[in-house]
């Protein structure tokens with residue numbers, strides 16, 4: 377079976393300090409995986425290594441059966457992996473619809489400068505309309521992104537992230553800064569728009585982790601010490617031990 381994402385003995389050092397220390401992970405296509413771990417464990421670094429923002433010091437990263445370590449984020453995106461960058465991939469002065477259409481056009485290989493010329497491209501327009509409904513922003517179609525609420529901007533960001541049709545999606549703390557009600561709504565939205573896709577999230581909120589993930593990868597000191605269903609991870613003595621000495625109080629609550 378070809379894995380959607382596979383990390384083989386992945387390593388990353390900053391200076392003399394090894395931060396990722398032989399991480400191994402094999403994610404099946406269509407799985408939703410939450411990466412959790414104490415502060416400073418290396419979760420964001422792992423995301424940066426997978427998406428090509430950082431080059432590993434050792435080991436390999438595979439995407440859908442292709443080796444991708446050493447490739448640029450752009451090349452990795454073209455191979456089917458999309459990562460959200462928390463609002464920054466949303467253009468504040470474009471409308472919701474235009475933002476989504478940009479995401480679609482970008483994936484088709486066109487440049488933004490050709491946008492006007494390409495506005496007649498029905499495929500891109502139709503896809504953008506579909507995305508608009510999927511992320512629940514149909515009523516905000518012509519509103520400038522800058523005028524959306526925070527939660528709406530996050531929904532738009534998810535729309536732009538999935539616009540290119542990538543089948544592996546990386547989301548960095550997708551619900552951070554949201555209220556409890558917004559979070560519950562957003563978990564449902566993420567579940568719907570990533571249906572059938574492989575999802576990796578870095579997450580601190582255990583409510584989100586248990587609401588969203590089929591499997592949890594626990595990262596401690598740059599290694600994946602457990603990778604299993606939420607129930608099994610919760611019961612894993614190594615995980616409980618790793619979290620006991622940690623200052624991440626909310627994580628402790630979620631794991632006990």
Ligand SMILES: Nc1ncnc2c1ncn2[C@@H]1O[C@H](COP(=O)(O)OP(=O)(O)OP(=O)(O)O)[C@@H](O)[C@H]1O
Nearest residue numbers: 390391395413414415416417418419420421422578
């Ligand atoms: N570019 C860098 N240069 C030097 N050290 C770095 C760099 N990026 C991260 N680190 C260090 O690597 C370690 C892991 O950081 P990382 O952000 O990956 O952890 P994390 O698990 O995502 O933490 P948090 O939950 O607090 O976001 C930290 O000690 C951090 O200071």
